[in-house]
Amino acid sequence: MEPKRGTVVERLVSALDLPQDIVFGLPKTTLIGDVQVLVENHRGLIKYSPREIRIRTARGELVVAGSRLRIGSILPQELVVDGRILQVELRR
Amino acid sequence: MLRALSSLFRGYVIIRARGGPLETFINRAVAQGIALWQLERAGPQLLVARVAAGDFLRLARTARRLGVDVAILHKAGLPFLFIRAGRRHAFVAGGFLFAALLYVLGQFVWFVRVDGADAVPHGEILAAAAHAGLRPGVRRDEVQRDVVERRLYLAIPRLAWASVEVRGAVATVRVAERAVLDADLHQPGHIVAARDGVVERVAAIRGQALVAPGETVRAGQPLISGMLAPGSADYLERIGQGQLPYVRAEGVVRGRTWYRGLGEAPLVLVYEEDTGRVHRYLSIKIGEREWRIGRPEAPFALVRWEQRTAAPRWLPGVSATWHVGHEIRRLEQPQDAGTARAAAVATAREHALGQLPAGVDVLDEQVSVWEDPAAGVVRAAVTVEVLQDLGRFAPVGEPVAAGAR
Numbered sequence: 001m002e003p004k005r006g007t008v009v010e011r012l013v014s015a016l017d018l019p020q021d022i023v024f025g026l027p028k029t030t031l032i033g034d035v036q037v038l039v040e041n042h043r044g045l046i047k048y049s050p051r052e053i054r055i056r057t058a059r060g061e062l063v064v065a066g067s068r069l070r071i072g073s074i075l076p077q078e079l080v081v082d083g084r085i086l087q088v089e090l091r092r
Numbered sequence: 093m094l095r096a097l098s099s100l101f102r103g104y105v106i107i108r109a110r111g112g113p114l115e116t117f118i119n120r121a122v123a124q125g126i127a128l129w130q131l132e133r134a135g136p137q138l139l140v141a142r143v144a145a146g147d148f149l150r151l152a153r154t155a156r157r158l159g160v161d162v163a164i165l166h167k168a169g170l171p172f173l174f175i176r177a178g179r180r181h182a183f184v185a186g187g188f189l190f191a192a193l194l195y196v197l198g199q200f201v202w203f204v205r206v207d208g209a210d211a212v213p214h215g216e217i218l219a220a221a222a223h224a225g226l227r228p229g230v231r232r233d234e235v236q237r238d239v240v241e242r243r244l245y246l247a248i249p250r251l252a253w254a255s256v257e258v259r260g261a262v263a264t265v266r267v268a269e270r271a272v273l274d275a276d277l278h279q280p281g282h283i284v285a286a287r288d289g290v291v292e293r294v295a296a297i298r299g300q301a302l303v304a305p306g307e308t309v310r311a312g313q314p315l316i317s318g319m320l321a322p323g324s325a326d327y328l329e330r331i332g333q334g335q336l337p338y339v340r341a342e343g344v345v346r347g348r349t350w351y352r353g354l355g356e357a358p359l360v361l362v363y364e365e366d367t368g369r370v371h372r373y374l375s376i377k378i379g380e381r382e383w384r385i386g387r388p389e390a391p392f393a394l395v396r397w398e399q400r401t402a403a404p405r406w407l408p409g410v411s412a413t414w415h416v417g418h419e420i421r422r423l424e425q426p427q428d429a430g431t432a433r434a435a436a437v438a439t440a441r442e443h444a445l446g447q448l449p450a451g452v453d454v455l456d457e458q459v460s461v462w463e464d465p466a467a468g469v470v471r472a473a474v475t476v477e478v479l480q481d482l483g484r485f486a487p488v489g490e491p492v493a494a495g496a497r
Binding site for chain 1: 095114115118119122123125127128129130131132133136141
């Protein structure tokens with residue numbers, strides 16, 4: 001369930017300084033140079049091509065654009081994209 | 093890294109998925125807990141990926157429901173390797189046999205090397221080592237290094253030091269040789285007196301002592317006999333082998349002995365000096381012929397000649413020699429008796445001490461001096477009494493003084 005902005009729960013999590021990605025399942029994206037993107041808490045692939053990979057998340061679509069892209073590994077909670085990364089964009 | 097190791101041990105397959113909604117296919121697989129890695133989009137309708145071997149059947153069912161065609165391109169990892177190996181019994185058996193053979197062969201010494209021997213033949217050392225249990229083919233744990241080393245010393249007296257090292261299939265015998273001749277160590281013989289003396293102490297290491305402390309011995313007299321006692325086991329064994337019943341006698345016989353030195357000094361010192369007058373002539377030699385310019389006879393009673401020759405390299409066979417005769421006169425100076433006696437004694441002492449071998453202890457010295465007016469000299473005799481090793485080795489067959497066996 002996606003938390004509503006400014007809800008009691010959200011304010012409580014913020015006040016207690018708890019990690020929101022864990023509590024709310026928010027996507028956590030780690031970019032390593034321009035060679036790898038690690039996406040945690042993903043919700044599956046939308047589109048996969050060597051130039052663009054669109055990933056569904058709790059906050060919209062995460063679009064990784066580049067060249068010679070490939071999926072290094074994909075697990076229920078974690079997805080690794082390898083290749084030449086040119087752009088990472090969150091689309092709502 | 094961990095994933096790679098895990099997939100290697102558990103086994104994985106490389107699959108090709110074709111047709112159908114490939115993204116949906118991936119999402120369904122992941123939703124079922126199936127991990128996929130190294131996914132390559134080889135074409136719009138073609139996907140290549142790796143999946144654990146144990147997950148393949150579930151993946152195939154998912155693909156079938158979605159209308160995706162899945163095929164295995166390659167099987168990798170240890171389980172598949174074992175399966176393949178299991179079908180090739182001879183290959184596996186050969187591998188095990190090879191490993192076992194390598195292990196078994198590694199338990200033996202296959203090569204024996206000799207290091208450090210120059211004069212002693214390697215074959216002799218190898219033979220002695222083999223006799224002591226170190227030979228190619230012997231088990232490594234059966235080699236008793238200390239026993240081999242001890243036997244090498246006993247079998248080859250020329251070795252001053254021996255060490256055995258076994259490393260892998262190679263045993264190395266390292267030796268250091270004594271700086272003596274082989275013949276000297278094996279030749280049987282006696283210890284005989286090197287000179288006259290009185291025995292002080294006898295220590296026979298090998299052989300029979302023939303003299304006792306207090307006895308007077310003469311040069312050449314046997315002191316320690318190398319002959320084995322008749323009837324003894326060693327004696328009978330050598331006789332039985334057709335060998336002479338002799339060993340190499342060894343031991344020390346220390347005793348007192350004397351060295352005498354003579355010296356003399358003139359009562360009148362005679363010396364010569366130049367008068368300053370000279371006579372010269374030149375001789376020129378060409379080949380075998382010689383010409384002289386000037387008289388070769390000097391007009392002096394006593395003369396000392398000096399010659400200087402010049403032979404130019406550019407004129408082979410030609411030389412010129414200057415002969416210079418210096419007139420000399422002989423002078424006599426009487427010397428006082430005390431100075432002459434001291435000089436005579438010093439010469440005699442030097443002569444006596446010059447005869448002493450190394451390692452002797454000087455015990456006493458006796459000096460006698462007398463004048464010889466007829467000869468015009470003072471004579472002296474110095475006798476030095478020392479304690480030294482009286483013996484020397486005499487091989488069997490060398491003539492010895494009375495008493496030798």
